[in-house]
Amino acid sequence: MAETQRPVSLVVLISGRGSNLKAILRAIDAGQLNATVKAVISSRAGAEGLRWAQAAAIDTLALDARDYPRREDYDRALQGLIEGFAPDLVLLAGFMRILSADFVRHFRGRLLNIHPSLLPALRGLRTHQRAIEQGLREHGASVHYVTEELDSGPVIIQTRVPVLRTDSAETLGARVLQQEHGLYVHALQLIAGGEIRWGDDGRILYRGRPLTQPLQVTQPSDTVCTVD
Ligand code: GRF
Numbered sequence: 001m002a003e004t005q006r007p008v009s010l011v012v013l014i015s016g017r018g019s020n021l022k023a024i025l026r027a028i029d030a031g032q033l034n035a036t037v038k039a040v041i042s043s044r045a046g047a048e049g050l051r052w053a054q055a056a057a058i059d060t061l062a063l064d065a066r067d068y069p070r071r072e073d074y075d076r077a078l079q080g081l082i083e084g085f086a087p088d089l090v091l092l093a094g095f096m097r098i099l100s101a102d103f104v105r106h107f108r109g110r111l112l113n114i115h116p117s118l119l120p121a122l123r124g125l126r127t128h129q130r131a132i133e134q135g136l137r138e139h140g141a142s143v144h145y146v147t148e149e150l151d152s153g154p155v156i157i158q159t160r161v162p163v164l165r166t167d168s169a170e171t172l173g174a175r176v177l178q179q180e181h182g183l184y185v186h187a188l189q190l191i192a193g194g195e196i197r198w199g200d201d202g203r204i205l206y207r208g209r210p211l212t213q214p215l216q217v218t219q220p221s222d223t224v225c226t227v228d
Contacts, residue, residue: 008035008192011087013078013095014042018049020093020114023181024188025056033185034192038085041078043097059085065097075103082107089191092146093184101148109198111146114184116176118158119144119214123151128173131163139163139172141180142214143187145198154204155214156196159183179217186217 012021021040027033040053045062053060061081068074074097082090092113104111117127119142131139140160147153159179163172190196190206197205204211 009087010037011082012040012091014049015096022052027185075100113146116141129169156187157215159217
């Protein structure tokens with residue numbers, strides 16, 4: 001895989017556990033991903049996930065929503081913080097806030113999210129519980145570019161996880177999460193290697209051609225890590 005010369009620079013936004021962030025940091029550390037994390041910004045000062053960044057001596061910042069009663073003001077402050085690091089990409093990794101349209105437009109083509117469902121199915125929250133309630137046989141996760149409409153941007157790559165008859169939201173969610181770790185890394189590897197690009201017309205380009213269906217990962221990646 002041909003890699004771009006310089007690492008893809010990232011700012012990662014989190015709100016809590018940060019296991020996807022941890023998987024990304026591990027992949028970088030292991031030389032599996034040609035990227036560098038410039039900063040991790042949390043919407044909560046005490047977010048557990050900040051420790052992974054601190055352990056890797058990466059700048060961490062917390063931007064508390066309570067200091068910004070108006071969403072637009074919060075998002076403008078967030079945008080300013082992010083642009084201070086001039087990243088190639090901004091990753092949402094469990095960032096539990098809805099972003100305003102101006103913010104999303106500003107980062108168009110540079111903003112990625114991981115969502116725990118096979119989009120366009122199950123946008124929004126409680127996806128594991130809803131997958132069980134709806135009797136779905138298959139569930140999974142998607143990495144997508146973010147557009148103004150919630151969980152609706154073009155999907156780069158998905159991973160599928162069978163729903164077992166014995167599953168609870170917790171057991172299903174744990175299996176999906178384990179797959180997410182490899183999935184986000186995989187999507188970033190494709191971008192770092194120049195295989196996936198955001199086309200100016202709002203479509204994803206895969207090896208120079210419009211991607212008509214999301215790529216699919218069927219095998220667990222060796223970048224899977226556990227949450228502890
Ligand atoms: C993941 O399930 C992700 O898909 C969703 O939020 C969760 C974040 O988990 N957007 P973590 O903080 O990365 O452990």
